[in-house]
Amino acid sequence: MVEYTSKMLDRTFGALADPTRRRILAQLAKGGECVTDLARPHAMSLAAVSKHLIVLEKAGLVKRRRKGRVHSLTLEAKPMKEAQAWIDRYRKFWEGNLDQFEKYLDELQTKETKHDDDK
Amino acid sequence: MMTINNEVQKPDDATLIVRRILNATPELAFQAWTSAEHIQQWMRHRPGMVVPLASMDLRVGGKFRIQMKMTDGEFFTAVGEFREVKAPSRLVYTWDWEKDGSGTEFGEVEGKSSLITVEFLKRGERTEFVLTHSRFATVESRDSHTEGWGKIVESLAKFVEKE
Numbered sequence: 001m002v003e004y005t006s007k008m009l010d011r012t013f014g015a016l017a018d019p020t021r022r023r024i025l026a027q028l029a030k031g032g033e034c035v036t037d038l039a040r041p042h043a044m045s046l047a048a049v050s051k052h053l054i055v056l057e058k059a060g061l062v063k064r065r066r067k068g069r070v071h072s073l074t075l076e077a078k079p080m081k082e083a084q085a086w087i088d089r090y091r092k093f094w095e096g097n098l099d100q101f102e103k104y105l106d107e108l109q110t111k112e113t114k115h116d117d118d119k
Numbered sequence: 120m121m122t123i124n125n126e127v128q129k130p131d132d133a134t135l136i137v138r139r140i141l142n143a144t145p146e147l148a149f150q151a152w153t154s155a156e157h158i159q160q161w162m163r164h165r166p167g168m169v170v171p172l173a174s175m176d177l178r179v180g181g182k183f184r185i186q187m188k189m190t191d192g193e194f195f196t197a198v199g200e201f202r203e204v205k206a207p208s209r210l211v212y213t214w215d216w217e218k219d220g221s222g223t224e225f226g227e228v229e230g231k232s233s234l235i236t237v238e239f240l241k242r243g244e245r246t247e248f249v250l251t252h253s254r255f256a257t258v259e260s261r262d263s264h265t266e267g268w269g270k271i272v273e274s275l276a277k278f279v280e281k282e
Binding site: 083084086087090091092093094095096097098100101102103104105106108109 | 135
């Protein structure tokens with residue numbers, strides 16, 4: 001049985017588990033918005049929306065910027081894109097190395113078999 | 120697969136998982152993966168490049184250094200420290216790049232240390248190879264990873280595959 005002890009995992013899963021929060025993320029994906037705009041389509045109080053936003057912020061999915069009394073919100077796409085670029089770079093690196101590693105293992109085994117035949 | 124793993128994490132962290140079925144026993148694969156002489160023979164992510172120097176102090180707390188030289192003469196030198204060494208099934212080590220990398224001894228590193236877990240799982244006469252490479256945006260997230268985050272990602276990946 002797997003124990004899900006990671007706080008990070010709990011947070012991100014928790015943040016994405018709620019349908020309202022997923023809708024908020026979908027709305028933010030269309031562009032930055034302020035808290036009152038978000039409350040409207042969900043027929044919720046500002047306080048309720050704020051609670052959801054705090055959860056999304058803690059999961060690192062949403063960034064809040066304050067301009068006076070207006071809080072504007074944006075989806076944090078940059079870190080995700082950077083992470084993806086990192087993954088792509090290392091995928092090429094390891095896939096390339098593993099192609100050679102496989103070939104090398106085959107060579108090693110062929111040598112071993114030859115040795116055995118010589119005996 | 121890999122995107123799924125990425126999605127369940129804090130967005131600025133990332134984990135890459137690479138799997139292969141190898142035509143060798145875990146013992147041979149482990150040996151080829153961890154010994155300097157073997158590494159110099161196979162470590163080529165691009166054709167034509169070479170590994171002029173490799174050193175492996177294969178024990179917990181021991182360090183390694185792999186110097187890769189590209190066809191244009193540029194050096195890429197990886198260094199790290201072993202965190203877990205369980206021959207022939209499991210290895211955990213840190214991974215960083217030297218800033219310069221052209222020297223013969225350990226040099227100054229970039230300081231963006233990532234973590235690699237390699238598993239060699241016996242599958243009859245063959246070996247299932249699983250490499251998990253994790254990038255961390257903060258020290259805290261790296262430390263929480265060493266407490267089992269890698270295992271969780273791994274289990275998730277298996278779970279998702281079955282679905």
